[in-house]
Amino acid sequence: MALLVSLPGGNQAMAWILLLLMSAACLQAGYSAVSSRLNAYGIIQPARLSGVQGGFIEIPFSFFFPWELAEDPQMRILWRWKNYHGKFIYNSSSGFIHEHFRNRLILNWTQPQTSGVLRILNLKEKDQTVYFSRIHLNTREGIKEFQSITGTQLTITHANKNNKQNPPNSNPASNKTGPKKKKNKRNPQLKPGTKGQREGAKTGPKNPRRGEKGLPRGKPKAVPEC
Secondary structure: OOOOOOOHHHOHHHHHHHHHHHHHHHHHHHHHHHHHHHOOOEEEOOOEEEEEOOOOEEEEEEEEOOOOEOOOOOOEEEEEEOOOOOOEEEEOOOOEEOHHHOOOEEEEOOOOOOEEEEEEOOOOHHHOOEEEEEEEEEEOOEEEEEEOOOOEEEEEEOOOHHHOOOOOOOOHHHHHHOOOOOOOOOOOOOOOOOHHHHHHHHOOOOOOOOOOOOOOOOOOOOOOOO
């Protein structure tokens, strides 16, 4: 884009001087903007998250920086809670975990990754606060540390007991009455003295054959008279 400057008396030399000064100012401003982008560093976290009491929540984070890492970068991830200068609740290098979060914090991150997830288990009502991640780096320019400014606001909600569902293929009504017992029609159990036993007692030979033990065979012989 061309810029024309007209001065009284037609002093063209002064016009060119002003044009050069304005161009130099524009170039300097542009270089500053590019330089600030190249030297940028920071942490990205979600502004707000919500979890259910007794459940778990994952807070994702990622970070970026312009420096070249040292041969031994000694990257560390730390977490604070409640406010920007709050107490530390986690340290990846020492394994420190705040007493309130004992056995409830898991950091899913390994060096030299620039993103990870902090998982909080068995959420409690007192966990509702703001969480800030902090990065520690060993670069060729020395130790660099920076932290999330706004953090992540965590909201805890209470579980709704009325939303419990029955297991699949379950019938609440059948659980109350219980399964009905089927009667065994083929093999009924008879009590003593029932009709079936009385009939069984009457069965048997009505007219026993002669010749059986204790019974005479054939016609009786006549006894001769003396």
